[in-house]
Amino acid sequence: MNQFYYDAVTTMEQKGVDDxxxxxxxxxxxxxxxxxxxxxxxxxxAGYADGEEKNTDNFANWVNT
Incomplete structure (x- = not known):
C-alpha cells in the first residue's frame, strides 16, 4: 500500500469524515x-470520484458534525 493512500485514509478517519x-x-x-x-x-x-482522481481536496466537505 502506498504512503499517500495510507496518509489520506488516516487523515479522513481522524477528522471524522463520513464513512x-x-x-x-x-x-x-x-x-x-x-x-x-x-x-x-x-x-x-463523491468519495469514489475523488478517489479515482487521487484527490484529497474535497473530503472536508464530508466531515460529520
Whole structure:
C-alpha cells in the first residue's frame, strides 16, 4: 500500500469524515468496481470520484458534525 493512500485514509478517519465517503474514496482509489446501485449514496459516489482522481481536496466537505 502506498504512503499517500495510507496518509489520506488516516487523515479522513481522524477528522471524522463520513464513512460512506471514505469507503467510496478507497474503492475509487483502488479502482474497484462501484457498489450495486441500490447501495450507492451521495457521499459514496463523491468519495469514489475523488478517489479515482487521487484527490484529497474535497473530503472536508464530508466531515460529520
Amino acid at each position: 460512506e465517503y471514505i469507503q467510496g474514496w478507497q474503492c475509487g482509489f483502488l479502482q474497484n468496481p462501484k457498489r450495486e446501485e441500490q447501495r450507492l449514496t451521495e457521499a459514496y459516489e
